[in-house]
Amino acid sequence: MGTLVSCASTEKNSNTPEGAFAIAEEYDKSERYEEAIRRYTEVKNKFPYSNFATKAELAIADVYYKQESFAEAQVSYQMFKELHPTVPNSDYVQFRIGMSYYNQLPSTIDRDLTLANDTILNLSDLIKKYPNSEFVNEAKEKRTAAIRMLAEKEEYIADFYFKRKIFDSALGRYEGLYNNYRGLGFDAKALSRATISAQKIGDTAKAKKYEAVLARDFPGSRELKDAEKELE
Numbered sequence: 721m722g723t724l725v726s727c728a729s730t731e732k733n734s735n736t737p738e739g740a741f742a743i744a745e746e747y748d749k750s751e752r753y754e755e756a757i758r759r760y761t762e763v764k765n766k767f768p769y770s771n772f773a774t775k776a777e778l779a780i781a782d783v784y785y786k787q788e789s790f791a792e793a794q795v796s797y798q799m800f801k802e803l804h805p806t807v808p809n810s811d812y813v814q815f816r817i818g819m820s821y822y823n824q825l826p827s828t829i830d831r832d833l834t835l836a837n838d839t840i841l842n843l844s845d846l847i848k849k850y851p852n853s854e855f856v857n858e859a860k861e862k863r864t865a866a867i868r869m870l871a872e873k874e875e876y877i878a879d880f881y882f883k884r885k886i887f888d889s890a891l892g893r894y895e896g897l898y899n900n901y902r903g904l905g906f907d908a909k910a911l912s913r914a915t916i917s918a919q920k921i922g923d924t925a926k927a928k929k930y931e932a933v934l935a936r937d938f939p940g941s942r943e944l945k946d947a948e949k950e951l952e
Contacts, residue, residue: 737763737770744776753783774804778813785816794820811850815859818842822862829873839866864904871901875909882913891917891926908934912943916950927951 733739744759760783763776781796797817807813821839826832843863847856878893891914898910911934918927931947938944 734762737767737772740766741772741776744779748779748783751786753787756783774807777803778809781816785820788823790820790823794824811846811853811855814842814846814850815853815855818846818859819862822866825866825869829869829876833869833873836866836870839863867901868904871897871904871906874901875906878910878913882917885920887917887920891921891923908938908941908943911938912947915947919950924951 732742734743740759740763744756744763747753747756747759757780760776760780763770764773764780767773777796777800781793781800784790784793784796794817797813797820801810801813801817818839821835821842824835825839840863843859843866846853846859847863850856853859874893874897878890878897881887881890881893894910894914894917897906898914911930915927915930915934918924918930927947928951931944931951934941934944934947
């Protein structure tokens, strides 16, 4: 494959922006990514005022993404966005920024999830600014996945405190789980455990408040029965 690329490249003039970019593309398509980045960088440096320089900047970000070098991809897409805010494919650039963050997320919730917030912020930006973009549906799906990871971590920490009977800390976490991640499947548990935790620390008024919401939204549920038992 390398020979084919080399032979084809000699047919193009690397002294023109079109030719230099085409040569870089050949290395890109043949998955010789390091050489592709070097060639795209040459296009930027040799022909800075050509539209091929702009194309090369985006191509470099795309190569990093293909290599799964997502941190480098994110930085490259972000720089491209700042330098070229009005390009026609701005939605694509914004989507790739969000996805670069998403693809750096850890596989388990017990790790640092700071990048989940960056994922949510950037994908939300795409959804808001480009509602008709072809990338919106996937952006919504991945945003929800990132939000769910944060919710699961909040649940994990809340359960940790609850099992160790540190009910004041558990209460705060279950309140956060209910208030910040409503509608993701955690509501009944959060309300029930918040009721129990509040009662355990002597805040009966708060316990009754959460129990009332639980009875309204989840009548007949196991979570409601657990909460009612605590209030007996």
